[in-house]
Structures are given as structure tokens and as C-alpha cells.
Amino acid sequence: MAYIAPPASSDGWVAWGINPTSVGMVGTQALIALKQSDGSMTVKTFNLKSYASIQEGAISFNVSDVSAEYSGGNMTIFATWALPTKTTEVNQVWQVGPAVTNGQPARHDTKPENLASTGKLKLLETASPPVESPKGSSGGKSSGTPPAAADEKSNAGDSRMRMKNLGFYGLLVSAALFA
Structure with missing residues (x-):
């Protein structure tokens, strides 16, 4: 914080x-x-x-x-x-x-x-981890949440x-x- x-x-x-x-x-x-x-x-x-x-x-x-x-x-x-x-x-x-x-x-x-x-x-609530885009698409990573939220939940399984x-x-x- x-x-x-x-x-x-x-x-x-x-x-x-x-x-x-x-x-x-x-x-x-x-x-x-x-x-x-x-x-x-x-x-x-x-x-x-x-x-x-x-x-x-x-x-x-x-x-x-x-x-x-x-x-x-x-x-x-x-x-x-x-x-x-x-x-x-x-x-x-x-x-x-x-x-x-x-x-x-x-x-x-x-x-x-x-x-x-x-x-x-x-x-933040639980978010899905970023998913690799298929080859031939626009590239990059994508998830159903904004990057900040996805990054926040990298500790989702942790007690912190x-x-x-x-x-x-x-x-x-x-x-x-x-x-």
C-alpha cells in the first residue's frame, strides 16, 4: 500500500x-x-x-x-x-x-x-492469469481483467x-x- x-x-x-x-x-x-x-x-x-x-x-x-x-x-x-x-x-x-x-x-x-x-x-477479487494469444493474432497477452488487476493476483494462492x-x-x- x-x-x-x-x-x-x-x-x-x-x-x-x-x-x-x-x-x-x-x-x-x-x-x-x-x-x-x-x-x-x-x-x-x-x-x-x-x-x-x-x-x-x-x-x-x-x-x-x-x-x-x-x-x-x-x-x-x-x-x-x-x-x-x-x-x-x-x-x-x-x-x-x-x-x-x-x-x-x-x-x-x-x-x-x-x-x-x-x-x-x-x-481485488480473484482474476485469471494472463493467457498467451494464439499465433497469427494481434499478439501480446490478454486476460479478462486489466493488467493491474491481473498483476495484483499473482499472489492469489498466497496468504498475502x-x-x-x-x-x-x-x-x-x-x-x-x-x-
């Missing part, structure tokens, strides 16, 4: 996560991107157990290829999430915050757009699903609320 949004201030943070139990913030397994004291970017994991205390810690999903960047006033989180086989949608939560204090994200605003930063993200093309679009739509 890739989530891009401008933080609430240049010293702020951005977050994206999956809530496996409900639609709101409590229960979310989040990745939060923030600047370190030397100006480099880092991503930390947070299991959001309550509204009162946000503590860094392990999350219930395996994530890999985690990184972040800051460019043009936007922060971007990149990660690959290992989801249960046949997952077709997830509850997503996203947020931006104004500051980082002692390496921890400060509380975000509670404006209506902040409180409404949740939604369902529909993932990459949210890349359509997932990225959903995340970009979500980030537009803070633009």
Missing part, C-alpha cells in the same frame, strides 16, 4: 491503518510516518487500544517493505501488508497530526473531517495480498479529505 497526505504541519505526521474489528479508530493497527530529530523519515507501528493513550508497539498484521518519504509538503507511507487469504475488504483508518514530541505523534484535531477519516477499502493499484487509488481518495 501507499498512503500520501500532507501532515497538519511541516513537523507533523500521517497515519494509515487497518481495523480488523470495527470501523473506528480504537482497534486500528496503524503505521505512522514522522520525521526524526535529524530530519529523516521513519514509520512506527501502533496498536490503537484506546482514545486516551496512543502507545507505539507491535501490531497484529505482518508488514514488510515499510518506508516513508517527505516530498513537496506530503508524507508517503509505503508497506506490504500480509492479510488473511480471501480478504476482500478491510476497515481503513487514516489521519494527520500537527506535531511530534519526543519521537511520539501528538494528538490530532477532532474536526469533523478528522473524525470521519474511516472507511471500507475493497480489495498486495494492495497496490486499486488499493493505492482508494488511499489517494482518502487522503483528499485533508488536501
